[in-house]
Amino acid sequence: MIAIIDYNAGNLTSVARAVAHLGVECAVTHDADRIRRAERIIFPGVGAAGAAMESLRRMGLDRVLVDQAAAGKPVLGICLGCQVILGHSEENDTACLGLVAGRARAFSASMTGADGRPLKIPHMGWNRIHPRRQHPLFAGIGPRDEFYFVHGFFPQPERAADVLAVTEYGVEFASVIGYRNLVATQFHLEKSGRPGLRMLHNFCRGPWVETTC
Numbered sequence: 001m002i003a004i005i006d007y008n009a010g011n012l013t014s015v016a017r018a019v020a021h022l023g024v025e026c027a028v029t030h031d032a033d034r035i036r037r038a039e040r041i042i043f044p045g046v047g048a049a050g051a052a053m054e055s056l057r058r059m060g061l062d063r064v065l066v067d068q069a070a071a072g073k074p075v076l077g078i079c080l081g082c083q084v085i086l087g088h089s090e091e092n093d094t095a096c097l098g099l100v101a102g103r104a105r106a107f108s109a110s111m112t113g114a115d116g117r118p119l120k121i122p123h124m125g126w127n128r129i130h131p132r133r134q135h136p137l138f139a140g141i142g143p144r145d146e147f148y149f150v151h152g153f154f155p156q157p158e159r160a161a162d163v164l165a166v167t168e169y170g171v172e173f174a175s176v177i178g179y180r181n182l183v184a185t186q187f188h189l190e191k192s193g194r195p196g197l198r199m200l201h202n203f204c205r206g207p208w209v210e211t212t213c
Contacts, residue, residue: 008055
């Protein structure tokens, strides 16, 4: 069973629907014991980092996530879940989980595109990813596949090895990050059509966990 963490961050039903579509048993839950018994964990979310961390701490789920990641359980972060696994977020000047060294940075309001026109913030729409190295999460993903983004902040890991793929939007930013049994996507897998479902399949069913990083 896959536990989808319920910490009042929204968008949980669509993630559960996508996982169920793959024929994988899952449960949206904030029950610590059920999360500990799960085979894998999905940590999704939309919203603000400050409110997300407040909810996680109030419910005791911050400690559960840290302990389960340290124990080697496969964990997938999505969107906000890709940001608060870092040590700090510029959004609300928030101390986060620290599962991956780094911080979530805000897009600059002065960013421009290749044509010199201002880019809209938040970044919203379909974009490609450019893998930095091979990873089991990318099995079956092609260079022309696109994924759906909605975000005003982006992850910036300290270690280059933790950046699995990048995307360009005004700046080049990490759009997939990972370390050992932990992987996270800044884009919404559950809203990204076939490529997103393929990545979810790779996480839910594939032996993707790295052990040498």
